Amino acid sequence: MRLEDHPTVTAYRKRPANAEKAKGEQDKVKLIELKALAMECGADDAGIISLDRPEVDDQRKDLLAIFPTVQSLIVIAVRLNAANIRCASRSVSDYEFLLGMDSLKHISRKITAVLQKNDVRVLAPPWGFPMEMDLWPGKMWMVSHKPLAVAVGLGQFGLNRLILHPRFGAFNVLTTLLIDRKVDADDIPIDYNPCIDCKLCVAACPTGAIREDGYFYFSNCFTHNYRDRMGGFSDWVEKIAGSKNAFDYRHKVSDKETVSMWQSLSYGICNKSTYCMAVCPAGEENIGPFIDDRKAYNRTVVKPFQEKEESIFVIPGSDAEAYVKKTVSPQDRQTGRKRAPA
Numbered sequence: 001m002r003l004e005d006h007p008t009v010t011a012y013r014k015r016p017a018n019a020e021k022a023k024g025e026q027d028k029v030k031l032i033e034l035k036a037l038a039m040e041c042g043a044d045d046a047g048i049i050s051l052d053r054p055e056v057d058d059q060r061k062d063l064l065a066i067f068p069t070v071q072s073l074i075v076i077a078v079r080l081n082a083a084n085i086r087c088a089s090r091s092v093s094d095y096e097f098l099l100g101m102d103s104l105k106h107i108s109r110k111i112t113a114v115l116q117k118n119d120v121r122v123l124a125p126p127w128g129f130p131m132e133m134d135l136w137p138g139k140m141w142m143v144s145h146k147p148l149a150v151a152v153g154l155g156q157f158g159l160n161r162l163i164l165h166p167r168f169g170a171f172n173v174l175t176t177l178l179i180d181r182k183v184d185a186d187d188i189p190i191d192y193n194p195c196i197d198c199k200l201c202v203a204a205c206p207t208g209a210i211r212e213d214g215y216f217y218f219s220n221c222f223t224h225n226y227r228d229r230m231g232g233f234s235d236w237v238e239k240i241a242g243s244k245n246a247f248d249y250r251h252k253v254s255d256k257e258t259v260s261m262w263q264s265l266s267y268g269i270c271n272k273s274t275y276c277m278a279v280c281p282a283g284e285e286n287i288g289p290f291i292d293d294r295k296a297y298n299r300t301v302v303k304p305f306q307e308k309e310e311s312i313f314v315i316p317g318s319d320a321e322a323y324v325k326k327t328v329s330p331q332d333r334q335t336g337r338k339r340a341p342a
């Protein structure tokens with residue numbers, strides 16, 4: 001049988017998209033339809049741009065490396081439940097974060113299924129994890145969702161380094177789908193920054209990672225927040241390996257830390273802090289309580305994080321260690337209560 005007569009090939013030739021392609025008439029995908037699809041599949045907001053846009057310049061090489069035929073990018077935002085993220089209990093906040101990530105995965109899967117049926121090829125990279133671990137300790141992620149979210153109009157960078165959406169503010173998670181088709185129009189960035197420069201993220205971050213001038217101490221955040229992942233995990237393993245016996249191990253690692261590792265390994269990664277997101281009043285849906293009664297806002301939203309008793313993971317001798325020591329009151333230092341570097 002000639003290849004052209006094979007049932008798979010004849011079926012392929014008859015598919016509408018390929019018939020158009022054969023006539024040189026393949027249409028661009030319509031922006032409005034693609035966005036409607038993303039929303040139908042559960043996205044809370046979405047935006048689309050072509051790979052040629054200048055905002056993609058610094059990522060284009062990485063994007064082409066993972067998907068050589070990519071032409072356009074769909075960025076998706078999923079709104080998080082602010083009440084959960086604002087809960088000082090880590091289990092409630094982490095649960096919300098995991099649910100948000102689950103939603104991103106399901107929405108990406110649904111959009112991909114619909115587009116695939118219509119002969120549009122889609123690459124759906126991870127929202128964050130898993131990452132390219134053989135690139136550790138370098139840049140291990142292939143797509144940086146935040147600058148793309150800015151380019152498609154989903155928000156702007158806040159002082160807290162998160163993308164602040166005009167409606168749901170900091171309470172959102174992001175992902176990007178790469179497609180192999182051109183789109184008939186591009187989205188554009190929003191023309192103002194939802195950040196109101198209240199600096200509550202600076203006041204709430206337990207590690208001093210966010211500075212008033214916008215400088216972000218990556219390592220302060222990474223060392224504490226990611227204690228159960230990557231470098232923090234390696235450090236834990238080395239402590240086990242370097243312990244003479246169980247007593248020695250317990251001297252080096254608290255029981256709380258051991259059970260936290262168990263939880264992250266078994267149930268899903270836990271973050272030690274999401275306070276810079278939690279306290280942020282930006283966005284039309286969140287600003288009300290901050291504008292109406294700032295004192296009450298501080299008492300109910302900001303203070304619970306500042307007063308939380310917890311261990312903060314820092315590198316000995318680092319700027320983060322000095323910051324943590326400075327923020328523990330002399331009385332607390334005596335009683336050993338509240339924040340303490342671990």
Ligand code: B12
Nearest residue numbers: 127141144145157160161162163172173174221271273274
């Ligand atoms: C690496 C990483 C981290 C690292 C480094 C964070 C960072 N700032 O880059 C660490 C471990 C610290 C981290 C922590 C967290 N992360 Co994280 N992280 C990532 C990851 C994998 C890549 C981020 C990235 O691209 N960094 C490089 C560049 C883009 O970021 P940048 O350093 O901020 O550089 C930009 C600024 O300088 C910016 N810029 C321009 N103008 C302005 C103006 C101002 C005022 C400022 C401040 C910046 C700024 O320009 C640069 C971009 O070109 C993404 C997932 C992904 N694949 O995209 C998630 C991601 C960024 N993380 C996210 C979240 C939610 C968090 C945490 C809240 C996690 C938690 N639950 O505790 C914290 C928040 C920490 C913080 N305040 O930033 C979300 C952010 C969602 C959002 N709405 O913005 C993402 C997108 C995951 C997701 N899929 O939703 N994260």
Ligand code: SF4
Nearest residue numbers: 158195196199201280
């Ligand atoms: S907490 Fe305030 S300063 Fe920080 S990002 Fe949100 S609005 Fe901006």
